[in-house]
Amino acid sequence: MPWSNKPGGGPWGGGDGGKNGGGDRGPWGGGPRGGGGGQEPPELDELLKKGQDRLKGIFGGGGGGGRGRTGGGGGGVSRAGVLLAIAALFVGWAVASLYRIQPDEAGVVLTLGRYEKTEGPGLAVAVWPIQTIEVLPVTRENIIDIGSNTTSSRASDRGLMLTGDENIVDIDFQVVWKIADPANFLFNLSDHSATIQAVSESAMREVIGRSELSPILNRDRAIVSQDVKALIQQTLDSYESGIFIERVNFNRADPPSQVIDAFRDVQAAAQDRVTEENRAEAYANQTLAKARGEAAQLLQEAEGYRARVVNEAEGEAARFTSILTEYTNAPEVTRKRIYLETLEEVLRNTDKIIIDEGAGGSGGGTGVVPYLPLNELRRSGGTN
Numbered sequence: 001m002p003w004s005n006k007p008g009g010g011p012w013g014g015g016d017g018g019k020n021g022g023g024d025r026g027p028w029g030g031g032p033r034g035g036g037g038g039q040e041p042p043e044l045d046e047l048l049k050k051g052q053d054r055l056k057g058i059f060g061g062g063g064g065g066g067r068g069r070t071g072g073g074g075g076g077v078s079r080a081g082v083l084l085a086i087a088a089l090f091v092g093w094a095v096a097s098l099y100r101i102q103p104d105e106a107g108v109v110l111t112l113g114r115y116e117k118t119e120g121p122g123l124a125v126a127v128w129p130i131q132t133i134e135v136l137p138v139t140r141e142n143i144i145d146i147g148s149n150t151t152s153s154r155a156s157d158r159g160l161m162l163t164g165d166e167n168i169v170d171i172d173f174q175v176v177w178k179i180a181d182p183a184n185f186l187f188n189l190s191d192h193s194a195t196i197q198a199v200s201e202s203a204m205r206e207v208i209g210r211s212e213l214s215p216i217l218n219r220d221r222a223i224v225s226q227d228v229k230a231l232i233q234q235t236l237d238s239y240e241s242g243i244f245i246e247r248v249n250f251n252r253a254d255p256p257s258q259v260i261d262a263f264r265d266v267q268a269a270a271q272d273r274v275t276e277e278n279r280a281e282a283y284a285n286q287t288l289a290k291a292r293g294e295a296a297q298l299l300q301e302a303e304g305y306r307a308r309v310v311n312e313a314e315g316e317a318a319r320f321t322s323i324l325t326e327y328t329n330a331p332e333v334t335r336k337r338i339y340l341e342t343l344e345e346v347l348r349n350t351d352k353i354i355i356d357e358g359a360g361g362s363g364g365g366t367g368v369v370p371y372l373p374l375n376e377l378r379r380s381g382g383t384n
Contacts (some may be wrong), residue, residue, distance in 0.1 A: 163211055
C-alpha cells in the first residue's frame with residue numbers, strides 16, 4: 001500500500017498490523033469496523049475538539065489539554081470554548097451589521113440587493129448577510145470640467161461650439177453637482193460622471209446655438225449659465241438620476257485659437273465703425289439742430305415782417321379814412337395841407353433855397369440875390 005510501509009498499515013497510517021486491535025479499527029482511527037466491512041466517519045467529539053483547538057489558536061489559547069472535557073474518552077468539548085465561539089460569531093456578525101454614517105453622508109439599505117430605505121447620519125443596522133448598506137456623500141460638491149482646457153481626449157472638440165449667427169466659439173465651463181436622492185442615484189445611472197458630462201455638453205451646445213456671438217463674449221454669460229443649468233437639471237430629472245446641479249461656472253468664451261488674431265482685427269474694425277458712426281451721429285445732430293434753429297429764426301422774422309406790414313397797412317388805411325373824413329368837412333384846407341405835406345416829403349432830402357417874392361428891394365428887382373454856396377463848400381471840405 002502506498003500510504004504506509006508497515007505491514008498491514010491503513011491508508012491514514014493508523015494500522016499497526018493487528019497490535020492493540022488495530023486490525024479491527026477503521027480508517028478514521030475510531031471504533032472497530034462493522035460487520036459489513038464498511039468505514040465509519042470520525043466521531044463528533046473529535047471534530048468539535050479540533051474546532052475548539054483552532055479557536056484557541058486564533059484567540060491566543062493554549063494547545064490541547066484534556067482538563068474539563070466531558071466523558072472519559074478524550075473526545076469532549078469545553079463549555080467555555082463553545083461560549084467563546086458563539087461570542088466570536090456574534091461579534092463578527094455585529095461588526096458586519098453595524099454601520100456609522102457621517103453627517104455629510106446617507107446610507108441606502110439593500111435587502112438581498114433590493115432597495116429597502118435610506119438612513120440618515122448616525123448608527124445604522126443592516127442584518128448581515130441579508131442586508132447591506134451603500135454609503136454615499138450627499139453634501140459633497142462634485143465638479144466636472146468641460147472644454148478645450150480639460151484633460152479629456154476629446155477636449156479640443158468639446159470646447160468648440162457653433163453660435164446662432166454661424167460663428168465658432170471656444171468655451172470652458174464647470175458643472176458643480178451633488179447627490180439629491182441617494183436611491184435614484186444608486187440604481188438609475190451606471191456612469192454618473194459620463195452622463196452629466198454628456199448632458200451638460202448637449203445643453204451648452206443648445207443654448208449657444210440659439211445665441212449670437214457678441215453677447216456671449218461680452219454681457220450675457222450669466223444668462224447663458226442660468227439657461228444651461230436649468231436645461232441640465234430638466235434632463236437629469238427626466239432620467240430620475242437623483243442629481244442636483246448646484247451651478248454652472250462659465251470660465252472662458254473666446255474665438256478659436258486658430259482665428260483669434262483675425263477675430264481681434266474684426267473686433268477692432270467693428271469698434272472703429274461704431275466710433276465713426278457715433279461721430280457722424282453727433283455731427284448730424286449738431287447740423288440738424290442748427291438748421292432747425294435757423295428755420296425757426298426765419299419763421300420768426302417772417303412773422304414779424306408780416307405783422308409789421310399788416311400793421312402799417314392798417315395804419316395807412318386808418319389815416320386815409322381820417323383824411324377822407326376831414327376832406328369831406330373842409331375840402332380846400334385838406335387839399336392844401338396834403339399838397340404841402342407831399343412837397344415836404346419830396347424835398348426833404350434835397351438842398352434848397354426858398355426866396356420870398358419881395359426879395360431884391362421894393363424898387364422892383366429881379367428877386368434874385370447872389371450868394372455863396374456855403375453848403376457845397378462845407379460838404380467838399382468834409383470829404384477832403
